[in-house]
Amino acid sequence: MSTDEIVVEHLTKQYKRLRAVDDLSFSVRTGRVTGFLGPNGAGKTTTLRMLLGLVTPTSGQATFGGTKYVDLHDPLKHVGAVLEASSAHRGRTGRNHLRMICRAAGLPDSRADEVLTIVGLTPAANRKFKGYSLGMRQRLGIAAALLGDPRVLILDEPANGLDPEGIRWMRDLLKALASEGRTVLVSSHLLGEMQLLADDVVIVAAGKLIRQGPVDEVLGTMGTGAHVRVRTPQAAELKAALSELNATATEQSDGSLMVVGAEAAAIGHAAFTASVELHELATERGDLEQVFLQLTAGKAGIR
Structure with a gap:
């Protein structure tokens, strides 16, 4: 198993009478972009939260190269995640927001400027967060996720608030990160965009796995291949x-x-x-x- 591979094994989350995730198993390979797809209420966000140790599974486990997120040494340097548009103090600039995260994680302040350049926010680095559009907040969240130069990236609806140019930028960025050998897991409702972006897909519904595999293979099994x-x-x-x-x-x-x-x-x-x-x-x-x-x-x- 690759040290950066995500493995979900028999993951289940029960909330009283509601089973949000039901015996879910799948893997996410390194060097590829994997689309995590499902209708509203399918359990995608709950699964991602369990991956990151924000929700405790009722049973099963999710690991990164065999290690649970909570047991990772320097998790920010191993896994970067964005589960919603970035939040920050309204009166703090984008640069200062990132610098505070750097200091908490033991990273040099210069890393903030590096990731601002990567996400195209350098011109807005000194603007206060309260003046950021939703698309800019998405970019700032991705910048925060990249601070530790992680080998694994997990994004939940990263294209929300982005215009067509921003969506294309996002696609190019994630493909480039995967090409460097990183593991990229993206949850999205934009199926047309996911077809352009993803190498593999994991499709869930009602908390259960419906289909997993390379995009062309999944399309082919349904008679809609190339x-x-x-x-x-x-x-x-x-x-x-x-x-x-x-x-x-x-x-x-x-x-x-x-x-x-x-x-x-x-x-x-x-x-x-x-x-x-x-x-x-x-x-x-x-x-x-x-x-x-x-x-x-x-x-x-x-x-």
């Missing part, structure tokens, strides 16, 4: 050429062909060999939102 859109004035000839690849070409209402069972390069080669003229050849991924709705249909979130 496919190739082709446009050609010689559809019949292309279908004949593709039959040798054991690929299926289905004509769409717009006149294009949707090909399943062969990659774009193989389709292009088959068309070239058969002297078939192509006007379009594009790989399209399945729809994570469609899969999510299919998997969670009839599994109402816990209220």
Whole structure:
């Protein structure tokens, strides 16, 4: 097991008559962004709080490389987390807010300026927190989570309050952090964005695990994996050429062909060999939102 891998084992949380999390098990691999998805009331936030030792499980455990959060040495340097938009003293500047956290954690004040640069808040570093927009507060929260240069990052709805440019910035930042070998777990309702961001997904409903795996694999098991859109004035000839690849070409209402069972390069080669003229050849991924709705249909979130 990697020292940075998150492992959730038979995690359960019972609140009197309400079971918020029900025998939940999953893992989050290093070097990848994992999307934590589920309808409202699915138990996502409760699970994240148990991961961070803020809620005590009724049974089961959650660990980082085999160690519970409360047993980590210098947890800020191992795990960075944002469970809601950053809160701070309204009259304190963003820079001073971060410097206070640095001093409490034994980090140099200079680290505050470094993370302000990473999250794009340097121009607002000396503005008071009360003047920060929701998007700026999100960035400040992420800056705080990065202060210890953690190997694991846990974010709950980090795109709330961000404009389209900010969402793209967030996506690029999290992908870059994962590419450095960090473990990134992100909870979000923005399924279209999660399809662009996540390498893996963990889907829960009513406190239970519904599906886990790489995004393409999850899409594929629901019949919505990657496919190739082709446009050609010689559809019949292309279908004949593709039959040798054991690929299926289905004509769409717009006149294009949707090909399943062969990659774009193989389709292009088959068309070239058969002297078939192509006007379009594009790989399209399945729809994570469609899969999510299919998997969670009839599994109402816990209220």
